[in-house]
Structure formats: structure tokens, C-alpha cells
Amino acid sequence: MDALKILIIPGSARDGSFNRRLAEFAARQARAAGQEATLLDLRALNLPLYDADLEALSGVPAGALRLQQAIQASDAVLLVTPEYNGFPTPLVINAFDWLSRIPATQEQPAGLAVTANKPAGLLSASPGAGGALRSMNFLRQYLQMAFAMVVVPQQFALGRAHEAFDATGALQDPRAVQSVETVLQSLARLAQALKTA
Known part of the structure; x- marks a missing residue:
């Protein structure tokens, strides 16, 4: 059986981004579970x-x-984004807005065609106690309604992110590690089910 391909998109590209660190940790966990995890830098686009x-x-x-x-x-997409004033970052929204404008041609499907029924998962991180939860809730609605993505119910908001990682980039709290793995496992189950349906 081919390994699941998980595309992981950090919603922040700044140096030292907690969400990029969380995305990198999730990528390592996904690879340890036998999946192919690819990080995509939106700023590089x-x-x-x-x-x-x-x-x-x-x-x-x-x-x-x-x-x-x-x-x-990819078989599934994992978005890891902070919040700006309670909303997903402009980096994420702008990228997906451009994606939605891609028309179908003989060589490629429309942008919205590649997101339709694509499994998606959500993580977020913030120095605040809420862990950017508000951003995830808006992003869930945006991806489901505008892009017809299938967002798994499980999600995780990492609060106090500035204290959450050790020197190797791993999460120090076992409960946080388990929460990330729960999201990854749910995403993988859905992706596998749709892949083999």
C-alpha cells in the first residue's frame, strides 16, 4: 500500500514562527507514522x-x-495557522483566493476542482492561552464552504506556544503531542478511506 501523502501548510512564514515549528513537528510525527509529509512555504509562492x-x-x-x-x-492537507485579530492570516487567505481563480484547461483542472472533497486538518499555535482557536473556526468554515474540503472534526490549538517546544523542536507536553497525533490520525483515516473508496 502506498504511503499517504500529507501536504502541511504553515500559515505564518516569519522567522521563528510557532506555527511553522508546530507544522514541522507534525511533519515529523506523520513521517514516523509511515506517511509522506511535505511542507509548503506560502511566502515562497x-x-x-x-x-x-x-x-x-x-x-x-x-x-x-x-x-x-x-x-x-496530496491525499490530505494540514493547515497550521496563527490568528491575526481572531482571523486566519492574510498569507493563507490570499493564497487560497488565488487558487480559487484558476480556470480549468485541457492540461489542468480548475483550482476549486482539486480542493473538492480533499481531506483537511487544522492545527494552530499562539502565545496566548487560546492557541489561535478563533482562527481555526473561521478557517474551517472557509475551507468547507468555499472550497468543498472535508475538514476532520478533531483539531488542536496550542496555547502558550512560546513555552511549548524543547530545544529540538519537539512539544514538551505529552498531552499536546497526543492532541497533534489525534488530528493526524483522524486525517489519515479519512484520507485512506477516500483513497480506497
């Missing part, structure tokens, strides 16, 4: 702020096509 005039002039940027290809090649 070099996507401009979505603008319909820019789209009309230049079309969809190449970075949006790379995001589409990465999602299409």
Missing part, C-alpha cells in the same frame, strides 16, 4: 495581493499553480 485587475492583465500567478499542483498531488 510570491503571490501578490489578489486583485481582479491584475488577474485580467496577467492571469493567475505561477505560485497559485504550484499551490494547486501540491494540493492535487
